């Protein structure tokens with residue numbers, strides 16, 4: 001008598017397993033993500049007027065794009081471009097489609113169709129201009145990593161109770177501000193032995209999707225390597241140039257933006273230093289091809305204001321000297337997890353620190369508070385560095401508006417995001433939207449750099465050109481205005497103590513320094529029209 005088990009022939013067994021496998025595939029298919037693209041980012045690595053890198057995770061695919069909005073009908077777009085390169089880091093595979101030959105100052109619409117035929121939402125971006133007369137506005141900031149946790153509890157200061165909440169607020173602000181691009185100074189995620197870096201990058205890319213505006217507009221980034229990124233991470237995750245130091249010319253020479261890698265020793269890593277020197281020389285020939293402005297960004301501050309970071313002597317010796325020699329006017333730094341905003345300043349004679357120089361100095365902003373845990377300032381109260389116009393600890397990034405004749409620097413707080421009226425403008429160089437919260441130090445909520453002089457202004461007003469003489473002075477300093485003006489003159493000593501305050505009205509004013517001021521001091525000429533100018537004065 002045959003047992004019933006004899007019906008289980010190997011053929012039946014195979015058929016049953018196949019049916020089970022098919023059943024499992026049907027049940028699980030909603031959870032299988034292959035065949036999908038995700039986590040979209042834009043990168044600037046070449047001429048921002050004519051090129052754009054579109055990056056994404058997940059499946060490979062092809063970008064379909066054009067200057068007319070065809071929605072998700074990918075066949076209607078006149079251009080298509082496959083992935084040029086794949087990068088891998090920390091368990092993430094990124095695809096990069098490098099678009100070239102684009103028209104400057106133009107909106108492009110695009111979709112990505114993956115290899116299984118799935119088409120993304122319709123996105124859009126705007127190329128930058130090739131005309132230096134067209135203004136430019138961008139966001140710069142850094143340090144978006146999470147705080148350290150022990151048993152799930154933060155041991156670093158994240159005011160809302162979750163550092164990622166603050167990072168997300170910053171990303172939501174990007175979507176509302178609609179900057180021309182974002183210059184990010186590094187330290188995206190923690191990337192520590194104690195953390196899951198694959199998940200951290202997953203969160204970072206997911207959170208960056210919050211920076212996409214409601215109409216699908218995305219904003220390209222100029223990325224910097226921080227100390228929490230491994231060598232080649234930024235190249236592999238965003239497709240920046242492989243050396244991870246580079247410069248971009250924006251708006252046909254309006255601005256040359258230097259991105260340096262502070263993980264490379266500023267003096268002994270000869271490749272980077274020689275490249276920087278050669279590029280600065282090439283763009284400082286005195287000819288018509290020189291950029292109007294030169295700015296720099298890197299991660300670790302040359303003189304940090306928190307966490308006992310202090311001075312990086314190599315950067316002071318090998319970078320700052322070049323910046324000063326070749327007329328770099330503004331530097332954006334991160335890493336400190338605090339907020340600093342310097343007066344125009346230069347290296348002192350011993351290169352041990354900075355000192356104010358309103359004529360030739362560089363404005364340093366930073367230091368990386370895009371959500372990262374807060375730290376305490378090292379030089380507070382009477383110990384505040386005299387070249388720091390103000391400092392504090394709060395989440396923010398800086399907003400920079402660049403024009404031929406002036407650059408306006410402001411600091412945007414990650415506050416009251418819901419009150420910000422989202423911009424709908426695609427105009428290049430536009431102002432901040434209504435409802436934004438600007439940091440307003442007592443010496444003004446903005447710094448205006450001009451080609452001839454440096455001044456501070458509380459409003460976007462014309463400066464009344466002034467001359468201050470003699471420098472150095474015995475006791476009396478004279479101020480001459482080009483045209484009638486009224487306001488207040490305040491003189492502060494090198495430690496920030498108010499020495500003199502006097503009203504003025506007319507085309508000239510004499511200020512007596514006899515009572516208190518000595519040595520180096522700073523004269524703030526505050527006009528009733530809202531402008532503020534700063535002059536360094538020296539009393540014999």
Ligand SMILES: [Fe+2]
Nearest residue numbers: 187226227335
């Ligand atoms: Fe850092």
